[in-house]
Amino acid sequence: xxxxxxxxxxxxxxTKHAVGTLLKSHPDYQKWTNSFAGDSAGMDLxxxxxxxxxxxxxxxRRKHNDYDHPQWHYIDYPLRPKKFKMEEPSTHDDDVLFGxxxxxxxxxxxxxxxxxxxxxLSWLLHLVGDIHQPLHCASYFSAEFPKGDKGGxxxxxxxxxxxxxxxxxxxxxxxxxxxxxxxxxxxxxxxxSHPRTEFAxxxxxxxxxxxxxxxxxxxxxxxxxxxxxxxxxxxxSSAKGDPGGTLPKDYTKDAKVVAExxxxxxxxxxxxxxxxxxx
Numbered sequence: 112x113x114x115x116x117x118x119x120x121x122x123x124x125x126t127k128h129a130v131g132t133l134l135k136s137h138p139d140y141q142k143w144t145n146s147f148a149g150d151s152a153g154m155d156l157x158x159x160x161x162x163x164x165x166x167x168x169x170x171x172r173r174k175h176n177d178y179d180h181p182q183w184h185y186i187d188y189p190l191r192p193k194k195f196k197m198e199e200p201s202t203h204d205d206d207v208l209f210g211x212x213x214x215x216x217x218x219x220x221x222x223x224x225x226x227x228x229x230x231x232l233s234w235l236l237h238l239v240g241d242i243h244q245p246l247h248c249a250s251y252f253s254a255e256f257p258k259g260d261k262g263g264x265x266x267x268x269x270x271x272x273x274x275x276x277x278x279x280x281x282x283x284x285x286x287x288x289x290x291x292x293x294x295x296x297x298x299x300x301x302x303x304s305h306p307r308t309e310f311a312x313x314x315x316x317x318x319x320x321x322x323x324x325x326x327x328x329x330x331x332x333x334x335x336x337x338x339x340x341x342x343x344x345x346x347x348s349s350a351k352g353d354p355g356g357t358l359p360k361d362y363t364k365d366a367k368v369v370a371e372x373x374x375x376x377x378x379x380x381x382x383x384x385x386x387x388x389x390x
Contacts, residue, residue: 113285114240115165116298117378119158121307122385129389131157133232134164136225138178154292162291164229165236178230183210184241185262187250188333192344195337207247211238211325218388235384242325243377245340245369246278248332255348263340266348267355270363274355277348280363281340284370298378305375313379328380339369 119127134140143163147156171179182205189198203209217223217231241247250259251266260266263277270280286297312318319327337343347356 112162112165112289112291112294113298113301114243114374114377114381115162115236116158116295117302117375118236118239118381118385119161120298120302121379121382123390126386126389127157130161130232130385133225133229133389134160135229137164137167137229137233138226139163139167139170140229154295158295159291161236162294164233165240166289167230167233168237178234180205180210180234183207183234183238185247186242186329187259187262188248188329188336189252189259190249190333190337190341191252192341195343207238207242208325208329210234211242214238215384215388232385232389235388236381239377239381239384240374242328242332243373243380244281245332245335245373246281248329249336249340251336251341253344260348267351268346268348269355269357274349277340277346281366281370284363284367285374298374301371301375302378305372307379310376310379312376313383318380335369335373339366 122130137143137160140160143160144156146163147159168179168184172181172184173179184207186203186206186208187200189200191198200206214231214234218228218235220228246263248262250262252259256265260277263279263281266277267274268277268280269275286293288294307313318324340346342359342362346359346362349355
């Protein structure tokens with residue numbers, strides 16, 4: 112929701128109107144409007160619905176929904192210390208790269224049903240966020256994890272008194288309170304502290320063509336996973352859960368800096384995609 116909030120602030124009035132109209136055809140639109148009064152505080156309905164739409168792919172995960180695609184949330188580049196030689200995943204036919212491409216294809220298809228386009232807009236909101244979380248772009252292999260750690264889901268660390276999944280730690284760096292107004296406030300703060308001009312990818316023409324764009328984003332995540340999440344193989348872990356490996360000093364603080372930077376970049380990229388597809 113934070114990333115969606117950043118993106119929404121970037122959209123033109125015309126595009127806000129277009130996505131607001133489209134989301135009225137979303138399968139969960141009525142549910143969101145029913146919860147609006149109790150959740151929204153000073154937020155307007157269109158902002159609220161846009162942000163709620165970003166979490167929908169997680170809410171329907173493995174619940175026999177026709178729009179559910181469990182494999183779209185990540186891509187597992189194998190990470191093997193010490194050299195971390197580049198390896199491709201075994202397949203690319205059902206991962207976050209495929210999901211993003213498919214979401215944009217349906218969203219751009221004016222002959223597709225309004226419900227399908229609205230559902231795939233939700234997927235676009237969600238997956239642009241996922242691909243900017245480094246542990247959605249890697250799986251760590253070692254003697255301890257011969258089959259990989261599933262993006263940090265088998266790799267336990269101990270930030271406080273109890274061991275938690277490394278993936279969960281990174282997922283929670285933007286906050287764990289699922290409250291739209293709180294998330295919007297965080298979006299406004301992050302957008303102000305990380306302006307668009309801070310990102311060379313957005314300001315000097317380095318953003319790649321559509322065919323390679325999502326791949327480049329995922330490789331950025333792979334690099335961050337190596338350097339910032341796994342500390343180039345130096346992060347200690349436990350494969351068996353609690354108590355987990357004790358985190359180095361300032362690990363969470365440094366990771367939060369990465370997370371907020373990635374959130375801002377994702378928000379700007381998401382806004383650019385929506386402007387292109389939904390005008």
